[in-house]
Amino acid sequence: MLSNGNHDSIYNKMSCTHTNADSTSWWRVNLKDTYEISTVIITNRADCCHERLQGAEIRIGDSTDVSKNDICGTITSTAPGSVHTICCNGLKGRYVNVVLPGKSQYLTLCEVEVFGVPTPECKRKPNEVNVALQGTAEQSSLYHDAGIASHAIDGNHDSIYNKMSCTHTNADSTSWWRVNLKDTYEISTVTITNRADCCHERLQGAEIRIGDSPDVSKNDM
Structure with missing residues (x-):
């Protein structure tokens, strides 16, 4: 339920994602074309567990293997309902990924907004x-x-x-x-x-x- 325009950061309001505690938890959006990405904005959970998002990497690229896409930025500190704006400076890709690398942790995202322009044909x-x-x-x-x-x-x-x-x-x-x-x-x-x-x-x-x-x-x- 990401990218649905609903910024509600309370999990029970049905506008957040939730993975299992995978060894590497990840979420991605397929933009269905390659874009030059300027900014990714992520809204964190507010009711609990905001610290789970700490260390999350934002990766952009054309690979379905999230580990093979380039890192645009990393979330280094969190707070309940925190909103994180990651500048990607025109990094190109079809997939925008949020990854918690190398640790067993739940990944919850309450909104992901991706701003960019299509690459020239x-x-x-x-x-x-x-x-x-x-x-x-x-x-x-x-x-x-x-x-x-x-x-x-x-x-x-x-x-x-x-x-x-x-x-x-x-x-x-x-x-x-x-x-x-x-x-x-x-x-x-x-x-x-x-x-x-x-x-x-x-x-x-x-x-x-x-x-x-x-x-x-x-x-x-």
Whole structure:
């Protein structure tokens, strides 16, 4: 019942959340798009237990794993019904998380307000072309001949693996795929089509890196 516009901080008034005493208790809101977040305002419980919110981290990012998102701020002191304004200075993300890390504690929030603006939409210029089509592709390993690296730049958007238009590595310690564009380009947009028949979650957390190094870890995200 967060983000419902009701700032009542009495738990029995049905406007607060309450987790179990999890080893890491957390709450998050999916904004359904990426925003530049300026401010997060949190209203604490007033009738009891205000100290439970102490040490809570506000994390913002695009990962559903709350621990992998960036910390915007931490609540360092509390009082009954205290209102905490956290400045996030344009930190970008789809998920806003409130996390009590590393301790068994209930998490109760009586209102969370998130202020921000949508990130500018990525748009291609009229004269831009898909330069990947003329490149050569490689990947960290090959799971099966049906998943060769060049399938990702064949112009075929079919997302069913058995249709022979997807790539597939082994479960490498760091799996990667890359395309050599054969020249240096200013890249405006990268569009990736995920697998549709199964396993879509495997792509979660993938980083898109661009640069001149054949070592994928040394290129910029």
